Amino acid sequence: MxxxxxxxxxxxxxxxxxxxxxxxxxxxxxxxxxxxxxxxxxxxxxxxxxxxxxxxxxxxxxxxxxxxxxxxxxxxxxxxxxxxxxxxxxxxxxxxxxxxxxxxxxxxxxxxxxxxxxxxxxxxxxxxxxxxxxxxxxxxxxxxxxxxxxxxxxxxxxxxxxxxxxxIDFNLPTSSLVIADSGIKGKTSEAVSLVHNNIVDEPENAEPLIDHLGSIAETARDALATADDELLGELMNQSQHDLSRLGVSNRTLDTFCRVANDNHALGAKLTGSGLGGCVIALAKNQADAQQISTALRKAGATQTWIQSFKNYQFSTGEAHDNLVR
Known part of the structure; x- marks a missing residue:
């Protein structure tokens, strides 16, 4: 001990x-x-x-x-x-x-x-x-x-x-993800119920959106394998469109996505359940990431973080956990 x-x-x-x-x-x-x-x-x-x-x-x-x-x-x-x-x-x-x-x-x-x-x-x-x-x-x-x-x-x-x-192993050495906190608590149970009700009440509209979100994830994995950050950004914008149609975005999240894209983001979307929480934006390089972060703070984000993809270290699942000391 x-x-x-x-x-x-x-x-x-x-x-x-x-x-x-x-x-x-x-x-x-x-x-x-x-x-x-x-x-x-x-x-x-x-x-x-x-x-x-x-x-x-x-x-x-x-x-x-x-x-x-x-x-x-x-x-x-x-x-x-x-x-x-x-x-x-x-x-x-x-x-x-x-x-x-x-x-x-x-x-x-x-x-x-x-x-x-x-x-x-x-x-x-x-x-x-x-x-x-x-x-x-x-x-x-x-x-x-x-x-x-x-x-x-x-x-x-x-x-x-x-x-x-x-x-997932991938290589995006210059790209970064900007995360912006809207300052609004996410409403997970409400958002999940909202999507469920949309599927029950309007399956002809909601089910294709769910299917498309799944297809986007499949395509995104392929884009990660080929380091296609332009495609990843476009897929993020498509996801945001689908999530908005499902009713889980709001004016603040939509505004943050627009601001990010107006400031050189390759794409932007809400993350998580929606109705609050955070927005993420993909930046091609560190300079763009800083510009996006600054713009989002000016637009009302309470906090922003920048995650560089060059820091990820691939491991196939070691026998023992190692983030302890």
């Missing part, structure tokens, strides 16, 4: 396939290195303490809105037989909550990694995802697994619910 150990995870952004992924279509999601969660666990003399954005005190006193985290930590304590091991758990998160960036999954991933590092036990990716799912089931009811898969990855993820979860 170490005196102190740390686990890290990342925000996730859905690049292609939001909403259609619910209906068995593929999605592409990417980890955002600049927006991370760090969980640090260290020995103390007495008790089990936690410090985070929403709570500071004994783990046993965690409130109802953090039941998923409390249950996960209790499971880990039992897993390691650590009822009598006093520790302090500090969670530092750069993720804004309820923006479609996978905040709860990233927190769970970081906590699991920290515990395994603290007790000096190897952690496989399968173990990591199963343990993180303890928290996700309580927080989200029936999670797809996409958030945890991406938050724990060092590469973009190709995902089909209950079927495929694999990393």
């Amino acid at each position: 170490k005196n102190k150990a740390t686990g890290k995870s990342y925000a996730k952004i859905i690049w292609f396939g939001e909403h259609s992924v619910v209906y068995g279509k593929p999605a592409i999601a990417i980890p955002i290195y600049s927006v991370d969660v760090t969980a640090t666990i260290q020995k103390i003399t007495d008790g089990h303490q936690i410090h985070c954005r929403y709570f500071d005190g004994p783990i046993d006193e965690l409130e109802e809105n953090l039941l998923g985290v409390k249950t996960l930590i209790s499971h880990l304590i039992n897993l390691f037989g650590a009822q009598n091991v006093a520790f302090d758990l500090d969670i530092q998160s750069k993720l804004p909550a309820e923006r479609g960036m996978g905040s709860s999954a990233a927190t769970a991933i970081a906590i699991v990694r920290a515990f395994f590092a603290f007790f000096e036990v190897n952690l496989t990716r399968d173990q990591l995802l199963k343990l993180a799912n303890i928290e996700e089931k309580i927080t989200h009811g029936n999670p797809s697994g996409l958030d945890s898969a991406t938050a724990s990855s060092n590469m973009p993820i190709w995902f089909i619910k209950n079927e495929i979860n694999e990393q």
Whole structure:
């Protein structure tokens, strides 16, 4: 057992396939290195303490809105037989909550990694995802697994619910993705219900949009393989058009997409459930990314981040997880 150990995870952004992924279509999601969660666990003399954005005190006193985290930590304590091991758990998160960036999954991933590092036990990716799912089931009811898969990855993820979860290798050395926070909380359940109702009430209009979003994700994977950033940008614009027709965009998100495209973005779209949350824009180079970021802030974005694709390191899925120290 170490005196102190740390686990890290990342925000996730859905690049292609939001909403259609619910209906068995593929999605592409990417980890955002600049927006991370760090969980640090260290020995103390007495008790089990936690410090985070929403709570500071004994783990046993965690409130109802953090039941998923409390249950996960209790499971880990039992897993390691650590009822009598006093520790302090500090969670530092750069993720804004309820923006479609996978905040709860990233927190769970970081906590699991920290515990395994603290007790000096190897952690496989399968173990990591199963343990993180303890928290996700309580927080989200029936999670797809996409958030945890991406938050724990060092590469973009190709995902089909209950079927495929694999990393994508690609090379876009000069391109970057700009992420802009609208400052509006995402409304996941409302957006999912809205799309479902559209499919039930107007299948002749909604179902082709879902099918097209799935086809876009397929084409995007091919474009990634050939480093065709121009096509990727066009596919983003097509996705935004389809998502708007499904009713999950709003005036702010539409404005951000227009502003990004007016400032040299190759394409722009909402990401996540919509009705709030974030917009993403593809930039051909770092200079364009900075211009897009500045323009989006002037248009009202509360925060922006730039993710360079040159930082991704491909791994085919090592036997043991490695974002711990």
